[in-house]
Amino acid sequence: MSGIFTKSMARNIFYGGTVFFFLLFLALTFDSHKEFPKRDNSQNLTPQVIAGKKIWETRNCIGCHTLLGEGAYFAPELGNVYPRRGPEFIKAWIQSQPTGTPGRRQMPQFHLSDEELDNIVAFLKYTSEINTANWPPNIEG
C-alpha cells in the first residue's frame, strides 16, 4: 500500500464509498416502507394494541424476555407466546407472579388491571401475526 496509492485517494474512496452505500441503504429503506403494509400486521394496530405496547415498554419486559428474538435472553421469547399459550394462560401467568419457588428465576408482580392485562394480550396477539419469515423455527421460540 505504498507508491501510487496515496492518502488522498484513500480519503476520496472513503467519502465516495460511504455516500454511495448510505444512499443505497436509504433506497432499500424506502422500498422496505412500501413493503411493510404487506407484512407488519398494521391493519390490526388498534388503540388496545397501542396501549398494550406501552405497557410492554413501561414494565421493561425486554429486560428479561425477547420479542421477535430481540431483547434479553433470560426469559422466554414472547413474539409467539400468544399461539403457544393463549390469552387466558398469559393473563393468569402475569397475575400469579412471582412464583416464589426457591432458586427459580422470578418475574416481578406488576399489579396490572384487567383492562391492562387485555391490552398486553392484544399487543402480543398483534405481534404474533407479524410476518417474520417463519421465525422462530418452532413454537417453543
Added chain:
Amino acid sequence: MQYKSQAVAKPYFIAAIGLFIGQIVFGLIMGLQYVIGDFLFPEIPFNVARMVHTNLLIVWLLFGFMGAAYYMVPEESETELYSPKLAIALFWIFLTAGALTVLGYLFVPYATLAQMTGNDLLATMGREFLEQPLPTKLGIVVVALAFLFNITMTVLKGRKTAISTVLLLGLWGLAIFFLFSFYNPHNLVKDKYYWWWVVHLWVEGVWELILGALLAFVLIKVTGVDREVIEKWLYVIITLTLITGIIGTGHHYYWIGAPEYWQWWGSIFSALEPIPFFAMTVFAFNMVNRRRREHPNKAAVLWALGTGVMAFLGAGVWGFLHTLAPVNYYTHGSQITAAHGHMAFYGAYVMVVLCIISYAMPILRGRAANSNKAQVCEMWSFWLMTVAMVFITLFLTAAGILQVWLQRVSDTPMSFMATQDQVALFYWMREWAGVMFFVGLIVYVISFFIKGETKAATQ
C-alpha cells in the same frame, strides 16, 4: 503533556473506570441470577440489573470517547481546547445525569419512573439499551452537542488531520444517530427497524470510526511510524467498515417483519464485516513491527495490539458465526448472540478506551510512562481480563449451541426454561470466568497506585 487544556481528559478517564467497575459488579449479579434465579429478588430483578449493566457500559465508553477526544484533539490540532471550562462543566452534568438515571433504575419501579419523567408526553422508554428516561435522553443530546461544539471549534481553529477528521465524523455520527432513539412508532416493525439505526449504526458504524481514530493516534505516538502511512491505513479501514457495515444493518432485519430480500443483503454485506477488523489487526501489528522508536509505555502498545486481535475475534469472527440468514434462523436471540456481544464490546470498545487511557494517563500525571512495576501490573490485568473474556465467550457459545439444539433443532424441542436448566453448567462456568474478569479489573485499578521510578514526560 503538550497542551494545558488536555488535562480535562483526566476526570473523564477516572469516571470511565469507576463506572466500568459498576458495570462489572452488575454483570456478576446477573450471571448469578442465571443460575440462582431468585438471587437478590425482588430488590434487584434481572431486568433492572441488566439495564444498569448495559447502560453503564454505554455511558462509561462515552466518557472514554469524550476524554479521548479532549486529550487527542488539542495535540492533533496543535492548539489549546476551545473551552476547557465547558468541558469540565459538561463532565459534571453528564456524571450527575448518569448517576441519577442509575439511581432511578435501582430505586424507582420502572413504570413509576416512566410516569415521573414524562414518558407520557413522548414514549421512548422500555426499549433495549434505550431505557433512559426522557430527560436523560435529552441531556445526552445537549451534552453531546455542547461537547461537539467544543471539539469542532478546536479543530477549526487549528491543524486539520485525518485522525481528527475521522474522530469528528464518528462523534457527529454518534450524536446524529442517537436522535432515532426519540422515534418510537406504534408499529412494532418500524420501531425495531429504526431502533437499529441507533444500535447497529453506532456499534458497527460510526463508533468504529472513533475506534479507528483512537487506535491510529496511539500507534503514531508509540511507534513513530510516519503519519502519512498510518492515516492512509485509517482511511482504508473505515472505508471497509462503512461499505460493509451500513448495508450490513440488514442482518438485523431477517425476522422482524421487514422484506425478505434483507436476508440476501444482510448476509452478503455482513459476511464482509470481518474484513475491516482483520485489516485493523494487520494494521496494529504492522505498525508496531515497523516502529521507529521504543516507547517506554509497553502497556499501551499491548492494549493497541490486543484491541486489534480481540475486536477481530469478537466482532469479526463471532459476528460472522451467526450472521448468515440460514444460520441466524436458528441462533437468533440465543446465548450465541450474548457471546458475540460480550467479546465484541470488550475487544473493540473497552480495549481501545483502556488503550488510550493507558497511553494518556501517565502523561496527564506528568510522566512519559508508568514505572516498570506499574506496567507489569497493568499487563497482568490485560491478560486476566482478556483471557477471562475469551472464556466467558466460549462458555456462552457452548451454552448457545446446546440451547439452539435442544430448543430449536431437535425433533422434540424443549421449552425455553427446560433448556435453560440443561445448560446451567455453562452458566456456572461463565460466572467463574466473570469473577476472574473482576479480579483482572481490580488488578487494573491497583496498577494506577503503584509507584516506582519513572521518567518525566519530555513533551
